[in-house]
Amino acid sequence: xxxxxxxxxxxxxxxxxxxxxxxxxxxxxxxxxxxxxxxxxxxxxxxxxxxxxxxxxxxxxxxxxxxxxxxxxxxxxxxxxxxxxxxxxxxxxxxxxxxxxxxxxxxxxxxxxxxxxxxxxxxxxxxxxxxxxxxxxxxxxxxxxxxxx
Amino acid sequence: xxxxxxxxxxxxxxxxxxxxxxxxxxxxxxxxxxxxxxxxxxxxxxxxxxxxxxxxxxxxxxxxxxxxxxxxxxxxxxxxxxxxxxxxxxxxxxxxxxxxxxxxxxxxxxxxxxxxxxxxxxxxxxxxxxxxxxxxxxxxxxxxxxxxxxxxxxxxxxxxxxxxxxxxxxxxxxxxxxxxxxxxxxxxxxxxxxxxxxxxxxxxxxxxxxxxxxxxxxxxxxxxxxxxxxxxxxxxxxxxxxxxxxxxxxxxxxxxxxxxxxxxxxxxxxxxxxxx
Numbered sequence: 001x002x003x004x005x006x007x008x009x010x011x012x013x014x015x016x017x018x019x020x021x022x023x024x025x026x027x028x029x030x031x032x033x034x035x036x037x038x039x040x041x042x043x044x045x046x047x048x049x050x051x052x053x054x055x056x057x058x059x060x061x062x063x064x065x066x067x068x069x070x071x072x073x074x075x076x077x078x079x080x081x082x083x084x085x086x087x088x089x090x091x092x093x094x095x096x097x098x099x100x101x102x103x104x105x106x107x108x109x110x111x112x113x114x115x116x117x118x119x120x121x122x123x124x125x126x127x128x129x130x131x132x133x134x135x136x137x138x139x140x141x142x143x144x145x146x147x148x149x
Numbered sequence: 150x151x152x153x154x155x156x157x158x159x160x161x162x163x164x165x166x167x168x169x170x171x172x173x174x175x176x177x178x179x180x181x182x183x184x185x186x187x188x189x190x191x192x193x194x195x196x197x198x199x200x201x202x203x204x205x206x207x208x209x210x211x212x213x214x215x216x217x218x219x220x221x222x223x224x225x226x227x228x229x230x231x232x233x234x235x236x237x238x239x240x241x242x243x244x245x246x247x248x249x250x251x252x253x254x255x256x257x258x259x260x261x262x263x264x265x266x267x268x269x270x271x272x273x274x275x276x277x278x279x280x281x282x283x284x285x286x287x288x289x290x291x292x293x294x295x296x297x298x299x300x301x302x303x304x305x306x307x308x309x310x311x312x313x314x315x316x317x318x319x320x321x322x323x324x325x326x327x328x329x330x331x332x333x334x335x336x337x338x339x340x341x342x343x344x345x346x347x348x349x350x351x352x353x354x355x356x357x358x359x360x361x362x363x364x365x366x367x368x369x370x371x372x373x374x375x376x377x378x379x380x381x382x383x384x385x386x387x388x389x390x391x392x393x394x395x396x397x398x399x400x401x402x403x404x405x406x407x408x409x410x411x412x413x414x415x416x417x418x419x420x421x422x423x424x425x
Contacts, residue, residue, distance in 0.1 A: 061170065108231060109200035111268070112170040119172070119360060129359060130316020137311025143268030 036088035038131035039122075045082045049075055051121035052114075059117065062110045085138050097145035106147050115139075168394035168425065169198035169205050171231065173360050175266055175309075178389055178399045179209035179422050182279050182333065183224040183238030183257045186305075188385050188401050188418050189369045190351040192322045193275035193307035195234045195261055196226050197424040198394050204229040211420035213403060217411045219243040220335070226257075234259040234277075242335045247409065252284040253334055264308070272308035272321075279303075281334040292409070293375050294337020295344045301328040309357075317356050320363070324351040331375050332408060340374040347372040361391040371406075381406025385418060397422045 039045050053075060056063055066074070083090035094100060115136065122132045177194040180186035185196035188211075197205030206227045213220040224238030236257035243250045259277035266273040279301040283289055286297035303326040313319035327346045329338040339345075349372060355365030369383040387401030401418035408414045 107201045108265075109170040109203055112172060112200045115172055115267075116170070128316070130312060133312035133316055133318050140268050140311060141270070143265060 034087075035131055035134050036083065036086040038128060039082070039086050039135065040125065040127070041088065042079075042083065044125065044127075045079055045086070045088070047125060048082065048118070048121055048127075049078050051124065052078075052117055055117035055121060056114070059113055061113050065104050065106060065110065082135070086135060097142050098149065101146045102149040104149065106149065108147055111143060111147050169203040170200035171198040172267065173394065174357065174363060174389070174391040174397075176205075176228075176424065178397055178420055179207065179211070179224065179226070179236075181211060181213065181220065181222050181240070182255050182281075183209075183222070183226060183236035184259055184277055184279070185226075185228075185234060186324075187322070187353040187355070187365060187367050188387050188399060188420065189383050189403070190322065190324055190353045190367050191259070191277055191279075191303060191305055192324070192353065193261065193264075193273040193305040194266055195228045195231050195259065195275070196236070197228045199228050200231050202230060205424055207422060207424035209420060209422040211399075211418065213405075213416065213418050215403065215405055215408075215414035215416035217244070217246040218405075218408055218414060219245055224255075232261045234261075240333070240335065244409070246411070249288070251288050251335065254282050254284065255334075256280045264306075266307055267309050272306040274304070274306050277303050277305065281330065281338075283334075283337070286337075289331075289337025292331075292336050292377055293340050294331055295339035295341060296329070297337055299329045299334055299338030301326055301330060301334075303327070303351075314356050317358060318360075320353070320355045320357065320365070322353040325349070326351060328372065329374070331372070332380055336375060336409065340376065342376065343374045347374075355387075355389070361393075363387075363389040363391075365389070378410040379407045387418065395424060397424075 056066060077094040080090045081092045084092045175194060176197045177185040177192050180191050181189055184191035185194050186192035197207050199205035208225045211222045221241045222238055224236055226236035228234045238255040240253045241250060257279045259275050261275045264271035264273040282298040289297045303324050305324040307322040310319045326349045328349055329346055331337050349370040351369045353365055353367040355363040357363050365387050367385045371380045371382050373380045383405050385401045385403040387399055389397060389399040391397045399420040403416060403418045405414040
């Protein structure tokens with residue numbers, strides 16, 4: 001008897017996970033409009049990028065990739081990119097992810113480190129977890145264009 | 150065994166926390182047979198935080214306490230390049246009400262074939278094997294098992310879906326295992342009438358409330374080879390807290406069904422992992 005009721009509980013949990021999945025799939029587009037605001041609009045995104053630059057500078061694993069980088073230009077393009085991705089009023093004017101990373105031989109560990117730095121910076125700026133996850137979900141698929149190029 | 154674990158733990162604590170690059174919680178916990186995963190299901194993730202060209206070591210202890218049985222596990226493992234995972238686990242099974250206990254060793258190997266848990270549309274896919282051997286073979290043969298050792302082979306697929314449930318990340322895992330084991334192998338492998346491999350389906354779903362905090366459910370289909378007692382599918386509900394890149398703690402509620410003729414085996418699951 002006990003086993004049956006637990007099995008029922010497990011099944012209902014599965015069904016509710018599915019239901020939430022389907023519902024959240026529908027609401028995804030409406031929340032995207034607010035992501036730019038949730039990141040703190042242009043001031044917030046600038047702060048994220050500046051925080052990220054500090055983290056990169058202090059990380060011996062990845063800082064060498066930026067040896068020949070024009071940092072003010074990199075900063076401007078990254079701000080544009082995050083702004084456009086999050087639904088803000090900007091247009092990314094840089095090269096494609098694949099073009100801009102070719103020749104750098106960026107590894108999975110490098111990419112992982114950058115993701116961790118971004119999570120740390122966003123958490124420090126009290127950006128809600130849902131907004132953090134949404135942005136990470138937009139950046140994650142770029143992995144294939146960025147690493148081992 | 151306990152003293153060894155404490156000694157190992159204090160040794161690890163005294164070392165600098167040389168954690169790898171992987172994102173918090175993406176190495177999973179360590180399942181009861183030593184593979185990175187949930188509590189009862191091995192996942193496609195590789196244990197620890199070693200990313201490309203990095204290596205890590207880990208140790209874990211876990212305990213399953215149900216009405217008439219207690220299973221204690223202790224193991225060590227290593228991983229390299231977010232690709233290879235090795236583990237060595239000792240399982241101690243106490244038959245609390247029937248009386249007696251037995252021990253089984255599990256050697257585990259896992260290889261990450263394709264996909265990246267966080268970064269690719271394709272789920273992360275890994276293949277693994279678990280070679281299990283009893284330290285004293287009396288009980289498996291007494292209950293009608295064909296062998297006191299056996300090898301499980303499994304294929305696992307895991308993927309994290311960002312912001313999938315109320316803005317939270319969702320991990321889904323599916324595992325198919327070819328096995329002859331009776332109750333993980335604790336009651337031996339195969340039987341006189343059935344000594345063939347069976348394909349079993351296992352799955353887990355977890356929601357990351359925070360990057361370091363997961364709640365989830367698991368299901369593990371089980372074969373039913375032995376004539377003397379029914380074996381039933383296993384289920385659990387768990388909470389996992391990834392305290393930092395060195396320690397994680399998992400607690401859960403398990404339903405193991407009928408074991409060795411004793412029905413409705415339910416109780417707790419606790420796991421502590423240290424990784425460096």
